[in-house]
Each structure stands twice: as structure tokens, then as C-alpha cells.
Amino acid sequence: MxxxxxxxxxxxxxxxxxxxxxxxxxxxxxxxxxxxxxxxxxxxxxxxxxxxxxxxxxxxxxxxxxxxGTALSNxxxxxxxxxxxxxxxxxxxxxxxxxxxxxxxxxxxxxxxxxxxxxxxxxxxxxxxxxxxxxxxxLNASRVMLVITGDVCRQRPEDVAKAAYTGGVRCFQVREKGSNDGETFKRVESIARTLLELPDALVIVNDRPDFALAAGAHGVHLGRSDMPIDKARALLGPMLLIGASTHSIDEVRSASGADYLGAGAMFASTTKQVQHLGGPDFGAVATKLANKQVFCVGGITVENARVLKDKGVARIAVSSAICSADNPEYVARELTELFDSALRTPHSAL
Structure with a gap:
């Protein structure tokens, strides 16, 4: 029996x-x-x-x-x-x-x-x-991506991440640089671990597919000088996400194999040196042209974000606007509320 x-x-x-x-x-x-x-x-x-x-x-x-067994639980x-x-x-x-x-x-x-x-x-x-x-x-539900870098944060990056999450951000890209891989990975892992404990947070690691896998992240974001998309896909497999940076319409068209794109720069940035200033018009065209999610990036603040939304930009990636804020939760909420209806807003004429 x-x-x-x-x-x-x-x-x-x-x-x-x-x-x-x-x-x-x-x-x-x-x-x-x-x-x-x-x-x-x-x-x-x-x-x-x-x-x-x-x-x-x-x-x-x-x-x-x-x-x-019916009485057993954990x-x-x-x-x-x-x-x-x-x-x-x-x-x-x-x-x-x-x-x-x-x-x-x-x-x-x-x-x-x-x-x-x-x-x-x-x-x-x-x-x-x-x-x-x-x-x-x-990813499709995300309107705002926080690119979190410890050196830019006024508070512990883990605390900034939690505050941004409370403010409505659900998509995070961990961007840590350094000449010592061991120390850099420790910082990446610490931030990623904090984020992975938050329900439905999406965690992307910048530049390094190996770091992304080791940290248990959901994907990697690749710059133009990083590992080619097809090589990263071979490492990550079909399940995890790959994002790619683009700075021109030709790059948007040629970014095959990526799940989403970063398009920039929209404005001059205090986080990194801007070599390609595409501006809001480029962001709007990339959003309309690409057959995948496009996160416009570069120098975006609460004050200039509406310019992008009015142009037809649906998603943004920000760093210092939230990381350097005295109240990162407040800034995160301002930006997420602004773009909450962006996907339902018709594109303005370019």
C-alpha cells in the first residue's frame, strides 16, 4: 500500500x-x-x-x-x-x-x-x-535602470540599491571597475547579493560575463570594446540576458543577439567621459527603430528626463542622478513615476 x-x-x-x-x-x-x-x-x-x-x-x-508529512514545513x-x-x-x-x-x-x-x-x-x-x-x-516591464557604481555613491552602494528599489527601480546594472579582479569581484558580488534578495529585482553585471555567472546575476551588459555578443552568449547560454551599448543608428541595427540596448549618450555625464553625444533625438530614433528594449543613458537627471520622455524615449539608465543623491529613494521615485506611462505615450515628431 x-x-x-x-x-x-x-x-x-x-x-x-x-x-x-x-x-x-x-x-x-x-x-x-x-x-x-x-x-x-x-x-x-x-x-x-x-x-x-x-x-x-x-x-x-x-x-x-x-x-x-502534512505537518512538516519550513x-x-x-x-x-x-x-x-x-x-x-x-x-x-x-x-x-x-x-x-x-x-x-x-x-x-x-x-x-x-x-x-x-x-x-x-x-x-x-x-x-x-x-x-x-x-x-x-526586463520589458522595466522603465528605469540604475547603473550602480560604488565610487559615485554618497552612501554604501548596497544601501543606495535598496533605496532605489524602494523608490520603484527594479532593473540594476552593477558597474565596478578596478585593476585587481579579486577586489573588483568582491564589490560586484556584494552589491549583486543584496539586490538578488529583493523580490523581482533584475541584476545585470557590466562588462564581465564571468563575473555575472559567478555572482548569480541575470545577465551582462557589454560595451563596444568588450567581449563580442556571440562569444558572451556561448558562455551564458540562451537563458541569461545580454545588453549592448550603442552610439549610432548603424550600431543599433547591427546589435544582433542582444536582448536589450543601451543608447547614448543623451547628455554630458559626470560618471564617465562622453565620446559620443547622440542626444535626445538619437535616443528617440533608437527607441523607435530597435525591435528590443532600449535604455537611453548618459547625463540623465530629474530635470532633463522629461525632454527624453517628450521625444518618445521609453526607458532610461541613470547612475549619478540616483547614486550621488542625498535621497536616492526620492530621485528613483521621481524618475520611475515619470516613465511609468512612457510606454503608452505616442512618439512625438522627430
Whole structure:
């Protein structure tokens, strides 16, 4: 009877996890293909049960009231740190349940065990697809990116990051420079770790794909002199994000393989030396021309940000305006509220 109870419990576990994933893909990500993949997996489970497993015996063996495991829980199960956490918790629930089904079914039906094994391997690629789609949905929802550099911050960069998050920023690029890789990585990792604890924060590392991977970030931003996009993609795989800096319309058109673009500079900057001052008109054209998200960057402040919005710019990346502010939360809120409706604002004539 314990075999039937194990099969029943894990079939329920996998079905429930798949249903959560299906609805996340359908309602949160608006992705019919991924929702359909989850639904098809549930249908295959039902088919396996009908053809190879003793359904009535499993139901008869169910003992929810007497199950010692129903009273077991831990702190992590009681909360979720955003949409990505929901996805990953439930895909792991599916994967673990399938592994138990695969092993236990060997005692009852070898054909069922083989199908459970096939489904388990399929769930690994499903996980990649779901996380990739969730990261891109999060990127698409971001209007303001904070490029956070410790040397520019008046407060600890970790504290600035938290303040900007409270002010509404959800997309962060960690930009730390230095001749000592070990020390530079420590700074990158410290800021990234702080951000990764914040629900639905998107964390990008500037310049270094290796730093991004080691810090557990969601992607990398590459400048024109950094690693080529295709080489970075080979290192990061298809799931993580890659951003690319552009300074001309030709560069915007040629930035294939990037998930989003930085376009600049809009204005003279106090953060870094400006070699290409494209201005607001370039930002507006890049926003309209590119078939991906464009974050306009360079010298943007609360005072001049409206010029960009009025031109049709939908997203901005800022650094010193927030990092150097006495009240970074206030500045972050001003900018995020300004651009909250930018994606719904028609482009002005150029």
C-alpha cells in the first residue's frame, strides 16, 4: 500500500506544480506556447495513470489525515520572493516528484517508469524556457535602470540599491571597475547579493560575463570594446540576458543577439567621459527603430528626463542622478513615476 500512496502523492505533487507553472505562463508571462507545454505535460501524466497505473488502488491508499508529512514545513515554504521564485519552486516540485514517480513506478510498471524519466528530462528544458521568458518579461516591464557604481555613491552602494528599489527601480546594472579582479569581484558580488534578495529585482553585471555567472546575476551588459555578443552568449547560454551599448543608428541595427540596448549618450555625464553625444533625438530614433528594449543613458537627471520622455524615449539608465543623491529613494521615485506611462505615450515628431 505504501507504493500506491507514494505514487498517488507524487502524481498530485507534479500535477499541482504543473498547474501553477501553466497559470504563471498564461497569466503572468502571457505566453501561450509555454502554458501549452505545461498543459500537455499534465495531459501526459493523466494518460500514463490511465494506461499503466492502478488508479483506484492509489486513491484507496490515500490517507491525508494520517500523513505525517502534512505537518512538516519550513520557513522557505511559507513565502515567495517574487515571480521567479514561484516558478523555480514549482518546477523543482515537478522535477522531484517525477524522480520519485520514476523510481517507484519501477515496482509497478516499467513502461510508466520510462515515460516518467522522459518527462523529467523534458522538465529541465522547460525550466530554462520559463526562467528565460520571466527574465525577459521583467526586463520589458522595466522603465528605469540604475547603473550602480560604488565610487559615485554618497552612501554604501548596497544601501543606495535598496533605496532605489524602494523608490520603484527594479532593473540594476552593477558597474565596478578596478585593476585587481579579486577586489573588483568582491564589490560586484556584494552589491549583486543584496539586490538578488529583493523580490523581482533584475541584476545585470557590466562588462564581465564571468563575473555575472559567478555572482548569480541575470545577465551582462557589454560595451563596444568588450567581449563580442556571440562569444558572451556561448558562455551564458540562451537563458541569461545580454545588453549592448550603442552610439549610432548603424550600431543599433547591427546589435544582433542582444536582448536589450543601451543608447547614448543623451547628455554630458559626470560618471564617465562622453565620446559620443547622440542626444535626445538619437535616443528617440533608437527607441523607435530597435525591435528590443532600449535604455537611453548618459547625463540623465530629474530635470532633463522629461525632454527624453517628450521625444518618445521609453526607458532610461541613470547612475549619478540616483547614486550621488542625498535621497536616492526620492530621485528613483521621481524618475520611475515619470516613465511609468512612457510606454503608452505616442512618439512625438522627430
Amino acid at each position: 505504501s507504493v500506491y500512496r507514494t505514487l498517488d502523492a507524487n502524481l498530485n505533487r507534479v500535477r499541482e506544480g504543473l498547474r501553477v507553472l501553466e497559470d504563471c505562463a498564461r497569466f503572468s508571462l502571457d505566453d501561450g506556447d509555454l502554458s501549452g507545454r505545461c498543459k500537455n505535460l499534465r495531459a501526459r501524466l493523466a494518460d500514463i495513470e490511465a494506461k499503466h497505473l492502478p488508479g483506484l488502488a492509489m486513491l484507496a491508499g490515500r490517507d491525508t489525515a494520517g500523513d505525517a 520557513e522557505r515554504e511559507e513565502s515567495r520572493a517574487g515571480a521567479l521564485d514561484i516558478l523555480r519552486a514549482n518546477i523543482r516540485r515537478v522535477q522531484e516528484g517525477l524522480r520519485v514517480l520514476e523510481e517507484t513506478a519501477k515496482l509497478v510498471s516499467a513502461p510508466a517508469a520510462l515515460v516518467f524519466k522522459e518527462l523529467r528530462y523534458g522538465s529541465y528544458t522547460l525550466e530554462q524556457a520559463l526562467v528565460a521568458r520571466e527574465l525577459r518579461a521583467r
